[in-house]
Amino acid sequence: MNKVFSVCLIFLTVTFLYTLAFEIVEGKDALTSLYWTVITMATIGYGDVTPQTTAGKVLAMLIAVSGIAIYTAFASIIVEHITEKNIKKIQGLLAVKNRNHVVIVGWNEATKEALRELKANGFDVVVVSEKPIDHRCVVGDITDEETLKKAGVEKAKFVIVSTGDDSKNVLATLTVKKINPNAFVVAEALKAENVDLLKFAGANSVVLSMGFAGRLLASAVFEDSVVKFFEDVSASYYGNDVFEIPAEGFEGMSVLDVMVKLKREYNYILVGVVRDKVIVNPSHDERIKKGDKLLVIGKKI
DSSP states (O other), X not given: OHHHHHHHHHHHHHHHHHHHHHHHHHOOOHHHHHHHHHHHHTTOOOSSSOXXXXXXXXXXXXXXXXXXXXXXXHHHHHHHHHHHHHHHHHTTOSXXXXXXXXXXXXXXXXXXXXXXXXXXXXXXXXXXXXXXXXXXXXXXXXXXXXXXXXXXXXXXXXXXXXXXXXXXXXXXXXXXXXXXTTSEEEEEESSGGGHHHHHHHTOSEEEEHHHHHHHHHHHHHHOHHHHHHHHHHTOSSSSOEEEEEXXXXXXXXXXXXXXXXXXXXXXXXXXXXXXXXXXXXXXXTOBOOTTOEEEEEEXXX
């Protein structure tokens, strides 16, 4: 950055001095002199303004020669600066300036799928990883406060913590909450005994990934269709998806009437009502209340 500043300063200083010199030697006004200086330094030379005096012609030759050097230096420094910045960005060495984005802490098979799902739903995502990846990332110690700050955790709306190690998950969650107490933190737990610890560390939601995976493995033995069902509804980028919709317009209606309306008009299947908790498979005569959300299966319109 110092090089860019220095070259810009030299360029502006030389342009000013040459403009002043041409104005004095040729008796032209300031704007005409500046115009002539710039096009001469750029070696364009339209010929609409030309020096008439011997001193002016000597000045023109000096400007033309020095202009080539100055413009070349200016261009090379700018290109070098942009290239260096892009390389640092690819390597994850630059701090991000995102706001209300999602930060994923950790890079593994679980977070790869999380990133894919978030991108399919239009979220702005930054990943904190220990090495560069093929996505906007910040590289460094995934539990380090400065690294997390570079990823914009202070201004993030959501943070997903999945490092592949419960102790790191706890430390990362504590650090995230220290930086941004308002961030909604979703943390992965590999062992059931660490779920409460992660919640104590500040995680708003804890996913026991190995437990869920184990249940799917068991289901695949005697109910393989169940596994295929979850594979379908858990991905937004293909097939059907499970998602929330507002219950506005359905208040006071029974679940049965809502199911018929949703199926007829949107081809959605109602599977739950989100109130203080998720009511899965609610009774047919359950009434939808103001502020409820509906959990449905289908393709987003």
